[in-house]
Amino acid sequence: MIGLLKKDFYLIIKNFKAIQIFAxxxxxxxxxxxxxxxMPIFSIMVSMILASQVxxxxxxxxSEKWNRNLTAMPISSSREAGSKYILLILTALLSSVILLLLxxxxxxxxxxxxxxxxxxxxxxxxxxIAYGSIIIPAAYKFGVYNTKYILMIFIFIPTIIPxxxxxxxxxxxxxxxxxxxxxxxxxxxxxxxxxxxSISFLLSKIILYKKEIS
Numbered sequence: 077m078i079g080l081l082k083k084d085f086y087l088i089i090k091n092f093k094a095i096q097i098f099a100x101x102x103x104x105x106x107x108x109x110x111x112x113x114x115m116p117i118f119s120i121m122v123s124m125i126l127a128s129q130v131x132x133x134x135x136x137x138x139s140e141k142w143n144r145n146l147t148a149m150p151i152s153s154s155r156e157a158g159s160k161y162i163l164l165i166l167t168a169l170l171s172s173v174i175l176l177l178l179x180x181x182x183x184x185x186x187x188x189x190x191x192x193x194x195x196x197x198x199x200x201x202x203x204x205i206a207y208g209s210i211i212i213p214a215a216y217k218f219g220v221y222n223t224k225y226i227l228m229i230f231i232f233i234p235t236i237i238p239x240x241x242x243x244x245x246x247x248x249x250x251x252x253x254x255x256x257x258x259x260x261x262x263x264x265x266x267x268x269x270x271x272x273x274s275i276s277f278l279l280s281k282i283i284l285y286k287k288e289i290s
Contacts, residue, residue: 080155080156080159081159081162081163083133084130084133084159084160084163087132087133087136088129088132088133091132091136114182114187115175115178115179115182115187115188115192115196116196116199118175118178118196118200119175119196119197119199119200119203120199120200120203120230120233121231122171122174122175122178122200123168123171123175123200123201123203123204123207124203124204124207124227124230124231126167126168126170126171126174126204127164127167127168127171127203127204127205127207127208127211128207128227129163129167130160130163130164130167130208130211130212131211131212131215131220131223131227133160133163134160134212134215134216134220135215135220135221138215138219138220154281156284157212157216157277157280157281157284158277160208160212160280161208161212161273161276161277161280164204164205164208164209164212164273165205167204167208168200168201168202168204168205168208169201171200171201171204172197172198172200172201173197174200175196175197175199175200176193176194176197178196179192179193179194179196179197180193191258194258195258195261198261198262198265201265201269202265202268202269203230205269205272205273206272207226207227207230208276209272209273209275209276210226210276211223211226211227212276212280213276213279213280213283214226216280216283216284216287217283
């Protein structure tokens with residue numbers, strides 16, 4: 077398992093391109109239309125950039141015929157799939173840390189209230205987990221290339237919604253979240269994370285097992 081994670085981290089570092097950061101430009105522009113959206117959009121985009129590195133490693137594995145080579149190694153499909161989910165959790169945690177720092181910056185600039193700092197950090201974590209839970213089994217089943225539309229949808233949503241709301245003169249904010257206790261928010265996110273990843277991992281195992289015996 078550790079060896080698989082080392083391989084994936086090596087692939088991420090080797091193949092990461094600065095141009096991926098430019099994916100932040102469209103949502104940043106959208107956020108300028110309404111400052112209330114700057115941190116929600118950052119939460120989504122930062123988590124997407126990091127979580128998409130998981131599918132990037134799967135794309136390289138696919139192009140290098142890694143899954144075929146895997147059958148000749150003493151590595152089970154459970155470990156192969158499990159390493160991707162551990163990588164997903166790590167990228168989600170990293171996005172949370174980055175968003176926590178951005179949250180402190182936004183709070184100092186008066187863009188968000190202090191209670192939202194942790195909330196947006198948790199939002200980024202959850203969005204990364206949600207994307208990864210969908211993309212991993214889908215990539216195993218249909219191939220990474222055929223899942224590119226999922227990535228487009230996850231990026232398109234945070235970009236277009238602020239523009240639509242602004243065009244309708246809707247000055248929407250997220251103060252309703254403050255009515256929930258932090259412990260409640262954390263509990264909901266933990267519960268949904270466990271459910272999504274459990275279902276996703278089970279699907280990935282089934283897909284890989286069927287490929288092994290076919």
